[in-house]
Structure formats: structure tokens, C-alpha cells
Amino acid sequence: MAMTWLMLTIGLPWLGALVIWLVGDRDEKFTHLLAVAFSVAAGGAALLLLPYGKERLLFAIPMGGVFGDFTFVVDGLGVFLAAIATVVGSLAVIFSVDYMHGEQQLARYYAFVLFFIGGMAGLVLTSNLLLMFFFWEITALCSYALISFHNDDPKAVAGGIKALIITQFGGIGLLAGALLLYAYTGSNDFQPLLENPAIVPAGVLAWMGFGCLIAAAAKSAQFPFQTWLPDAMEAPTPISALIHAATMVNAGVYLLARFYPAFAIVPGWREAVMICGILSALLAAMMAMVATDLKRVLAYSTVSQLGFMVYAVGAGGVFASQFHLLSHSVFKALLFLAAGAVIHSIGTRDMRQMGGLGQHMPLTRAVFIVGGLALAGIPIFNGFWSKELILEAGLHGNPLWLYGLMVLVAGLTAFYTVRMIAMVFYGEARTGLHVHDAGSAMKVALLPLAIGSLTTWLLAGPFGHLLAESLPAHHLEVHSTWAMVEEVIAAPATYLALGVVAIGLLAGWQRKRLIPLGQALGGVSKAAAESFGFEAINRGVVIATQKLAEALRVTQPGLLNWNVFAIVCALLILLASLAVGGR
């Protein structure tokens, strides 16, 4: 039975993508209906797959001698992320019914959305590293196609290409890992590696570990690859929710958590992961404090929260990182969809032109504040519990100054959240804006997420046991929900973090009085607005590549004889290397 649900979880979105592509744009309502039906059915299949996660079932589809078996594993980590991808994905699709109303080429939009969701489900459910690489690239391709959905807008096209190039760079790291695994174990299945990392020589394991870190950093928009995510904001807002909450960026954190048992023994790997997470969290939080585009603030906050998760994996808190991933995907999907309702309503993303929208969109304001408080880590919202668990995991046997930095970032998070809410929903109402509240399909998508932001932390116990029972190699230590609550309440570190968060909230609320301080730190905020020079580095790389290509043009005279000469040279080099290394 589990096999059926597994195949349906991956297959239904892909089947839907095919059907919608073939049906085309004949009838707008029918296209919406098909997309919602297929995505909701896939979400249902993933939820039905959840109970099987404890049993750690393995499936293999024989694929002949070249590829080996295509293996799938149904364990806690996989089913949980597949459920997030399909359920949050289906809510984004439902939201799109209102948001994309009247758009051209809906078939292309929905086909790629469903292809994306299916690819992500496959990525987390396979235990074959080569197959995982294929799914990895499918998600990269779909994200490119969806970010550039408005392909007559040069900014959207540029953003899509940037996302594609940077995530491709990470894909090379994953491919190298897959090839090394195959070279040393004769199979692409990574389960043996997790159970016994010693089957691969230590030096090679280090290469694989850092290759995977690069892959994860590129995919999850971590330092130093974080620049593609804010530019991906040119996508339609439901796509931003899909990329940020349900699919794409979770893949990197998943990769690190999945391979933690193998790479934790590599010297320096955990420290590198922690540094990567902290720098992402800190820099992105500072950029979020000065950004004025509503979606960019949310994008930076995603980078920052993903930094928390990456840091948690490095600090050894695999459960805490996955728990925060769950909380984050719920509240970030909520924030993005609510922001989408605002943008859809008034037609701009610039927060300076908003203000006082709360009176006209009470429901949107309510759910946005729920999401914002969860993001800031206010007690009883899901973001509070998972963030506290991460901070606590960071205390065990890791340098104290790293912990201090993360607490500081938690405070900055509270600051930019309050700033964002105040700029959008409070203050003076702008006249001349025609404002209406979210449509009915939007409400259908927003309400479950708002309820989820308040309640998913209750799942900590069952979720922890699911992970601990099905991931023996990770040696997870988990407690029931009640024990977690007691632990968090009893820990003095919680109150320290809460104090910092409260200061952040207060500073955000009274930020007008802080203007002198802001001017004193003018250099920092200017650097943050310029994304700390990373954009300049990107531009430099692009220009250098173009110049190099122009210089290398000399080697392409377009003459047939010259090309044949190069082919013969390559053949000779190949023969020589075979003669030398062939034994």
C-alpha cells in the first residue's frame, strides 16, 4: 500500500502537469479546477504516506545495468518533507485561483507548478543519489521557468537565469558526490554510506561533504550564494510562497540533515556548516531591516531563517532544524500568500507606498500578524518553540559566541517583522489606493496556514518519534511535546532569547526614535542596502566570464580543418592517457 501512496505522491503532480499541458488554455476555469484537483490529490496521497514513515520501507524499481535500481525510501524525513511540499504546494495552487485570475498562459504556469511539486516529492523520497541529482535539477529548471513566468519582463527573465546559474553551480557539487559514491561503493544507494561512512576513504568523504555543503548552500540561498533568492521575487507571489516555503529552498537543508551521520565525522565540516548558517542569518537579517520592497523583506527573512536551520544541523540539532523547517514552511507560506493578497489588491510591492491597509483588509492583517509573530518567535506561535530548540541545540558543546550571534539575529528578526507589519498595515492610510480584501480562494488557502502557525508545535512529540524511529543512523534524542514545553520553559536561555526578541520588538515599534542611532550606523545600513557587495561580486563574475569568452573567441575561427585538428588532438590525448593510466 505504501508503494501506491509513494508513487501517487510523485506521480499525481506529474500526471497533472502533463494533462494541463495537453488541455492548454481553452477554458480558464477548467485549468484552475484541474490544477487544484491534482495538487490536492497529491497532498492527500502524501498525508496517507505519513503513517508508513515509521516503518522505514524500501522500494526498488529495476532499471537495468546502466543506472542500477531506482530506490525509494519511506522514512520520517522523506515523508515529512514530501507532505510539506504537496500540502503547502496545494494551498499555493488554491491561492493562485484568485491571484492568477485572468492571466494569460495559465496552462504553462500550472504545468510547471505541478512538475515542481512532484520533483520535490521525488527528491526527498529517493535513496539513490543519482536519481536525487535528477530531481534536484528538475526543481532548478522549474524554479527558473516559474520565476521567469512573465517572460516579457526583462527583470523576471534575469532573475530566473540568475537562480538557474547559481543553483546549477551547486548541482555540480551534488553530481560530484554521486559519482564519488558510485566509484567507491559500486552503487548509487546512499543508505550504506549513512550506516557506515567508513566504506568511503576519509579524504574522499571530506570532498563529498564539502561538495554537498556547496550544493545545499546554493539551493537554500545560503552564504555566499544568497543573492538569487531576493531576485527571484519577480515571480508571481504564489510561486514565491512555493519556492520559499514548500519546495526549492528546503532541499538544501534536507540534504544536510539527510547526510549528517556520514559527514559529521569529517573534520571541520560541522564548523563550516555552522559558519555558513550564521553568516547567512546575520547578513540577511540586516538586509531585511533596510529593504523597502515587501517581498524582498520576506525573501531576506527566508534566507535568515534557513540560516538558523543550517546552523542547527551544524550544531548537531538535526531534529531542531527539521522542526524549524516545518514551522517555517507554514508561517512563511502564510506570510507570502498574505503579502500576495496585499500586492494583488493595491498593485505595488513598495512598502513606502503602503500604510493603513489594515482597516480595509482586516482578515489579511490578522493572518499576516499571526505569521509575523511566528517569524519573530513570540511564545505559543510555532516559530517560538522551534527557534528556542535551535538556540538550545547550539549551546551543547559549541562556542558561546556563535550562540550569542544567533540570539542577536533573533532580536533583529523581531525588529524587521514589526517594521514590516507597521509599514504595511498601520500608520497613515494613503489615499487614491483602491483596496479590497482577499478573495474567497485566497481565504481558503490562508486560514489553514494561520491555524497551522498556531498549532504545528503540538506535533513536536509525534514528529520527533517519527524521525527518531526511522533514522537509526542519526541517533536522535527526542521527547514528547509536553517534555519539550517543560524543557523550553525551564531553560534560562529561553528568557535571554525572549528578552532580546522583546527589545527587537520594542525597537521596531519605536523605530522613529532610533533614527539618530540609524544615522550613526549609516555605513552599515548602506552596505546592507547594497547587499554587502555580493551583488557587485556577481556582476564582476558575469563581466569576467563575458570578457573571457570574448578572448577565447580567437580559438573558434569557424574553419573546418581547424576543428578537425582539435578533434585529432583530443583523440591523441585520450589515447595517451589510456596508455599511461590503463595498466
Next chain:
Amino acid sequence: MILSVPNVVILMVVGLLGVGIYALLTVRNLIKVVVALQIMVKGAMLALVLAGRLQGQENLGQSMALTVIVADTIVAVVGLALAVQVRRVVGSLDLRALTTLRR
């Protein structure tokens, strides 16, 4: 070196491939390029037949060679047709006249 049948055939294969590659490296006339390709393919065909014979799978080697003959004929036909078109459009069969393609 013993002058057995396989050795002689290998020499012929190497000779045909050598002539073909030398021609491809030096000639500038498009018709001659097509001829050079044909010579190389004949060498490859001979190698296929020989390989089949040496492995005891004569049928396989010869049927592969037949397949190559068919494919090779198509290459020759399309190549010559392209040559005719190039002559018509560019006014010359010289390869150097075709370097404008790189822009």
C-alpha cells in the same frame, strides 16, 4: 610482423583512416571534404567486419557494416546537396568562405 590476413586488414584500416584525416586537415574544397569522410567511413566499416571476424561474430560485424553503409550514403547525399546549396548561395566551394557562420 607476420603478414597474416588480420594484420593486412588492420594496416588497410589505419591507412584509410590516415588518408581521411589527412584530407580533412588539409583540403579546402567542400566536395573533397565529403570524399574524405567517405574514405574514413570505409576504413571504419572494414574495422567492423574485421572485429566481427576476430570475435567469432561475423554476422554481427557484417550487419553493423551494412547499417553503416546505409547511414553513410545518407551522409554523402546530404553533404553533396549542402555543397550544391553552398555553391549557389556563397558562390564558392572554399571552406574559408563559410567562416562567416561563426557570427
